[in-house]
Amino acid sequence: MNELSNLDIAIVEDDQVVREGLKDYLQSEAFTKNVWAVESMELFFESISKGKSADVILSDIGLPGMSGIEGIKLIREKLKKSDIIMLTVFKDENRIFKSLCAGATGYLLKDTPFEEIKQAIYIIRNGGSFMSPAIARKVVEHFNPLPQNSDNNLTAREKQIIQGMVDGLSYKLIADRLGISIDTIRYHIKNIYNKLQINSRTQLLNKSFRGEI
Amino acid sequence: MNELSNLDIAIVEDDQVVREGLKDYLQSEAFTKNVWAVESMELFFESISKGKSADVILSDIGLPGMSGIEGIKLIREKLKKSDIIMLTVFKDENRIFKSLCAGATGYLLKDTPFEEIKQAIYIIRNGGSFMSPAIARKVVEHFNPLPQNSDNNLTAREKQIIQGMVDGLSYKLIADRLGISIDTIRYHIKNIYNKLQINSRTQLLNKSFRGEI
DNA sequence: TGTTCCACTACATCTTTGTGTAGTTTTGTT
DNA sequence: AACAAAACTACACAAAGATGTAGTGGAACA
Structure with missing residues (x-):
């Protein structure tokens, strides 16, 4: 790891x-x-407007006035090369992902020892990233959500139809793909929508993208 | 951090x-x-089928026969409580995210010192997660992608219409929301589809979910 | 003034989607 | 064999979506 200076x-x-x-x-x-x-x-x-500079910003989230997350967005626009590390008690997914989406490059919990904060700064300024372990776990699990509740009991055929919908195919093209009639497509879609308690393709797509089906 | 034993x-x-x-x-x-x-x-x-057990699996990706990533999926089904840590030279986003999506709870590069591998096992078995810094950086940047190419030059009004589409509203409801006629909605949608070179709501939704607009 | 861009509105028409009703066939289980 | 579930098919109809054509008015700019 390269040595850092003058930060x-x-x-x-x-x-x-x-x-x-x-x-x-x-x-x-x-x-x-x-x-x-x-x-x-x-x-x-x-x-900043008075001339101070910051290569690294350590920011809390719960702040008086503008929140840390809102601040990141503005910082991201003004200071392109700075790294923003959240230092906060909050470990809920909502704030974690909002911070990361806003552009934070690190996320540390408040009880992180100062020595570890220093290590995180080193790592991050050297092109890496560092998150407190519990945060990293939530981030990792974001990519592998728990198996979804399958009590909507879709049949295999229904899942094939859904896939055709998600692929953007019209009823006609789904029918062609599966070698059945367009009326059968409609029949299945009726059942699918009833099971999922929805009534439009957009709602179906939203559920699919959210991993609910 | 709790002491571990008998792993x-x-x-x-x-x-x-x-x-x-x-x-x-x-x-x-x-x-x-x-x-x-x-x-x-x-x-x-x-x-495993002969009775061996594994609380932690350290797995390479590039393996003869079945790849590490394919293996994770199967492991995930058979061994619910095990932690899978990738230990690999690959640092491309494709493999990182495939591994995480398949259920890996850690991702270490091959040049990680043994002592650090041990620390990662500790952290992960204690409910956290650990990634090599360069991997963590790619994961973090996944949440804050570079500003999208905006050369599809959608107007502010068009973006409002798109939002209504993404929200699942019919043309009529979008019109109500914006206080304009349904024909105006159709007029805008025509322009939007032309600009984006698409011709259905599903394609629009796909672009939206992928962050292309 | 003329031009361009944007927003708004209307009409026409065709296609697609969604829902109800009805019936047949196939498959799996008891 | 009887029954249930799943899959398939058809018809009817209304609503929604997509696209073309036409026109008006406002704002910004040369």
Whole structure:
């Protein structure tokens, strides 16, 4: 791993103990040039517009005024080369994915030891990414959701029809594909929609994309 | 972090040096009960059916016969409580996401030091997850893809119409929502489909779900 | 003023989708 | 054999979707 130096680090954290403690720790590290800390996103942007810079931003989510997640989006536009690491108590999937979708490159829980925060900064500035293990688990499980509830008891034929729908085929083309009549397609679709309690192809597609069928 | 003990660990790796080296290392660790190694997935399943067990499976991807990824899917069905960690040279997104979607709970690159593999096992068996930093970066960036090519130049109004389509609304309901006539909806949809070179709502939805618009 | 882009509206027409009703055949189980 | 479930087929009809043609008005710009 390459050595780092001269990093400007910004901390956005409303809890004073954490803010000052982390600032003191990082300031004492040789790889940092300037470490500054503010208690809100608004103050962060104010400092940026006054000329302060930040290679790495450590940001809480629950902040007074603008939330950390909202702040990321704006940071993403203004500071293209900065890395944003969430440092927060929140471990719900909603906030995890909103943060990642907004552009965070790291996600650490609040109880992460300072030494590990430093390691995460190293890793991230070297092109990698780091998440607290529990966060990484949720991210990994996002890609392999638990087997869906199959009590909608679709038959094999019905699943074939659904696939044709998802593939964007008209009833006629699905019928051609399966070698049956278009009226049989309609018959099956009637049953499918009843089982799934929907009444349009769009709803079917939404369910499919969400992994519900 | 809780101490672990009595773990059965299986290694599926066709490179003999890595396979034996890793087996020797893990066997010497106090938290392992039994460490066994095979050179293919087929042999892995053969051993399982003969009564061997595995709490953690360390698996390569490029294996003779059945690939590691195909193996995960089968393992996922047979061994619900096992953790599968990929240990591989491949760092392409295709394989990363296929592995995660198949159910892997960790993903390590081949050059990961043995000590770090051990730490990853600890983390994963304690409910977390661990990925090599470069892998984690690709996973994180998956959630914040680069800004999409916007040269389909949809107008603001067209985007509103698309949103109504994605929400599953009929033309009539979209018209109601926007306070315009249904003929205007049709007019916009004609333009939208021309710009996107599609001709059905399903194709529009597919593009939307893929993030192309 | 003229041009371009955008939004809005209307009409016409054909295709596709969705739902109800009715009946036959096939397959699997008891 | 009887029964249930699944699959297949047909007809009817209304609503929704897709596409072409035509026209008006507003905003921005040269």
